[in-house]
Structures are given as C-alpha cells and as structure tokens.
Amino acid sequence: MTSLFAPVSIGPKRREMTFTSALTGFNNPTREIIKEAEKQFGADMRVSTILSIGSGRPALVAFDGPTPASNELLKGIVFDCERVARELATQLFNVDAYLRLNVDRGMENTEMSDWEGLGTIEGHTGTYLEIPAVTKAIDSSLQRLQDRVGSITLGQLSTLA
Numbered sequence: 001m002t003s004l005f006a007p008v009s010i011g012p013k014r015r016e017m018t019f020t021s022a023l024t025g026f027n028n029p030t031r032e033i034i035k036e037a038e039k040q041f042g043a044d045m046r047v048s049t050i051l052s053i054g055s056g057r058p059a060l061v062a063f064d065g066p067t068p069a070s071n072e073l074l075k076g077i078v079f080d081c082e083r084v085a086r087e088l089a090t091q092l093f094n095v096d097a098y099l100r101l102n103v104d105r106g107m108e109n110t111e112m113s114d115w116e117g118l119g120t121i122e123g124h125t126g127t128y129l130e131i132p133a134v135t136k137a138i139d140s141s142l143q144r145l146q147d148r149v150g151s152i153t154l155g156q157l158s159t160l161a
Contacts, residue, residue: 028052028084034161038154046150047097047157049141052088054081054102056124091160096151099141103128 007020030052037045085100092098103124128134144151 028054028081030088031084031161034154034157038158041154043153043155043158045154047152047154048144048148048150050092050098050157051141052085052098052100052102054085054100056103057082057105088161092157095157095160096140096144097157099137101128101134101138104131 007018009016009018011017030050034050037047082102085102088098089100105124129138
C-alpha cells in the first residue's frame with residue numbers, strides 16, 4: 001500500500017524495476033507466490049507448508065437494505081482478499097500443505113490506522129487461536145515443517161492453484 005510502504009526497487013541499474021503497490025486485485029498474493037516459487041525453485045521442489053495469513057474476514061455486504069455508497073461497495077469488491085482465499089481453499093482442499101489463518105470475526109471494522117491499538121487485534125487473534133480446529137491445523141503444519149515433509153510439489157500446486 002503506497003500510503004504505508006515506500007516503493008521498492010530491485011535489479012541491476014539498467015534493468016531496475018520499481019514496485020509501488022499491488023493493491024488492486026493482489027491483496028492476497030498466495031497464487032502469485034506459488035507460481036513465482038515454481039519459477040525460482042523448479043516444479044519438482046517439494047513443499048511442506050504454504051501459510052496464508054489474513055487480516056480478518058470482511059463485513060458482509062447485503063443488497064436488501066439501504067444501498068451502500070458506491071465507492072464503499074467498489075472498495076469492498078476490489079480489496080476483497082477473501083475471494084482468492086476462498087478459491088484456494090476450494091482448489092487446495094485436500095492439500096495438507098496449505099494453511100490459511102484468518103480471524104473469523106471482530107476485525108471487520110478495523111482500519112489500517114488501528115495498528116497502533118494492538119489490544120483489539122491481539123484479543124481477536126488470541127480467541128481465534130483457541131479454536132481447536134485452528135490449533136490442530138497449526139500443530140500439523142509445524143510438525144511437517146520440523147520433519148521437512150513435503151507432501152506436494154510446486155508443479156502440482158501450480159496446476160491446482
């Protein structure tokens with residue numbers, strides 16, 4: 001986000017590329033990371049864990065009540081990280097290596113400027129991490145990382161994602 005992070009320049013001087021923002025449509029870059037990892041490490045590289053960390057589920061938008069301001073509705077659609085998360089959860093449903101952590105509720109009204117008030121964020125995160133299914137998924141992922149067990153290759157992941 002250009003308002004929070006300075007642009008990053010990479011590459012040799014004559015071919016240097018500057019990246020300023022991936023805001024529109026890339027708030028959840030998990031699919032792009034899988035593709036890039038395959039290019040960098042090869043299709044046969046085995047993967048033990050892909051960790052996707054969300055920032056909380058967005059509030060529901062209902063169309064049967066008052067019409068939301070068009071810019072708010074558009075912002076909600078453009079910045080929807082959950083679309084990619086839902087697609088990947090479906091496509092990688094049987095892949096043990098994929099883990100998505102995302103607070104279920106309570107974060108939908110948190111603004112980017114609220115990062116200084118970590119108490120609310122910590123509270124919702126702590127509650128989320130107490131859910132038995134979440135704890136079990138984290139423990140399983142940690143075990144695969146410790147054992148260095150790669151259950152799927154980057155090529156297989158690219159095909160699925």
